Amino acid sequence: MTDLEDYRKELDAIDQELVALFEKRMHISQAIGNYKVAHDLPIFDEGREQRVAEQNLTHLKSDEFAVQTHHFLDTIMDLSKEVQKDVRAASNDYEQIFAIHEPKQPAQIGYFGETGSFCEEAMLAYFKEAPRDPKNYHTFESLFLAIQNGEIDYGVLPVENSSTGAISQVLDLLYKYGLSIVGEQYIKIEQHLIGLEGTSLDQIEEVYSHPQGFQQSTDYFKYHEQWRQIPFHSTSDSAKMVKDSGDAHKGAIASRRAAQIHGLSILAESIQNQSENTTRFIIVGKDLESNPRCNKVSVVFSLDNQAGTLFKLLRHFARYHINLIKIESRPVEGEKWEYLLYLDFEGNIADENVHEALRFIHRSSVYFRLLGCYIAATENK
Numbered sequence: 615m616t617d618l619e620d621y622r623k624e625l626d627a628i629d630q631e632l633v634a635l636f637e638k639r640m641h642i643s644q645a646i647g648n649y650k651v652a653h654d655l656p657i658f659d660e661g662r663e664q665r666v667a668e669q670n671l672t673h674l675k676s677d678e679f680a681v682q683t684h685h686f687l688d689t690i691m692d693l694s695k696e697v698q699k700d701v702r703a704a705s706n707d708y709e710q711i712f713a714i715h716e717p718k719q720p721a722q723i724g725y726f727g728e729t730g731s732f733c734e735e736a737m738l739a740y741f742k743e744a745p746r747d748p749k750n751y752h753t754f755e756s757l758f759l760a761i762q763n764g765e766i767d768y769g770v771l772p773v774e775n776s777s778t779g780a781i782s783q784v785l786d787l788l789y790k791y792g793l794s795i796v797g798e799q800y801i802k803i804e805q806h807l808i809g810l811e812g813t814s815l816d817q818i819e820e821v822y823s824h825p826q827g828f829q830q831s832t833d834y835f836k837y838h839e840q841w842r843q844i845p846f847h848s849t850s851d852s853a854k855m856v857k858d859s860g861d862a863h864k865g866a867i868a869s870r871r872a873a874q875i876h877g878l879s880i881l882a883e884s885i886q887n888q889s890e891n892t893t894r895f896i897i898v899g900k901d902l903e904s905n906p907r908c909n910k911v912s913v914v915f916s917l918d919n920q921a922g923t924l925f926k927l928l929r930h931f932a933r934y935h936i937n938l939i940k941i942e943s944r945p946v947e948g949e950k951w952e953y954l955l956y957l958d959f960e961g962n963i964a965d966e967n968v969h970e971a972l973r974f975i976h977r978s979s980v981y982f983r984l985l986g987c988y989i990a991a992t993e994n995k
């Protein structure tokens with residue numbers, strides 16, 4: 615027999631013992647998982663992991679393989695945690711996450727802002743037949759509250775702008791109120807400086823708008839630094855306020871439509887930084903809705919604060935051939951340096967690969983919620 619064959623036989627014998635010990639260890643991890651679920655304890659205990667690694671390294675005869683042994687122990691502990699997370703996921707009634715409801719019809723719709731707001735435009739574009747008696751709300755949170763308490767079935771809010779990025783307050787509210795995304799709509803945004811009829815630019819002293827209006831028009835305001843910029847509810851609330859004030863020194867940033875509706879004049883046209891300025895709006899409802907035509911999924915989750923967890927999770931999107939569209943992170947309220955991740959990707963929750971990927975994210979995350987599965991909007995260029 616060659617030496618090589620002898621070595622291999624020795625390895626086979628060791629592997630056999632390792633596998634038997636590993637299986638035994640995994641059963642104990644599972645039992646610990648059950649205990650932690652029953653006693654509502656966290657799965658990750660950094661102090662204990664550190665102690666286990668240190669204690670086991672003292673069993674080495676020399677330091678020669680200390681690094682590899684550390685790696686080996688870390689991997690074993692990662693696998694144990696996965697088993698424990700499986701136990702917890704099963705106890706969370708995983709299928710409940712996918713409980714799909716029928717769309718509400720006829721539905722009471724709400725939107726953010728006074729009549730003439732961009733959200734109203736998005737609502738009219740999304741619900742092809744103009745909704746009957748839509749209600750409007752002057753803060754994002756009051757709109758979320760109205761959906762939560764059943765005053766309205768769906769609400770329309772901005773979630774992302776092509777030049778200013780995510781509208782983070784809306785992401786935070788989706789998490790806070792546990793509501794769902796049932797659709798989306800793009801609207802091309804042109805901002806104008808508007809004021810009372812018969813006034814001119816040199817009379818303006820202060821300008822009102824939604825913070826988005828200012829952020830999308832920063833270049834224009836570099837040339838008008840003497841004007842006071844005053845944040846107000848929505849662009850259209852600002853327009854209405856200027857009209858109601860009758861004050862020629864006040865201006866608003868809003869749409870052409872808002873100027874017409876509130877009887878104001880355009881003093882400076884198209885003042886937004888980006889000529890193709892576009893906002894993505896979401897239609898928010900109480901429950902998850904989905905049908906076979908839906909091709910976009912949104913989720914929110916948080917991870918253990920450990921090296922490599924995000925990579926380990928995102929790797930599965932490549933493995934299941936899922937196209938990621940967007941990832942956004944937000945701090946968790948009250949938890950310093952802890953983050954929630956908002957992920958959009960292509961697919962339908964009924965697709966096998968999406969289901970598998972979601973099962974994995976759910977299992978690997980500390981917090982997980984499916985925000986919605988809906989039809990991806992296309993941009994009208």
Ligand SMILES: O=C(O)C(=O)Cc1ccccc1
Nearest residue numbers: 731732733772824826848849
């Ligand atoms: O204020 C509005 O009109 C809104 O609907 C919010 C908003 C503001 C600016 C751009 C896009 C959406």
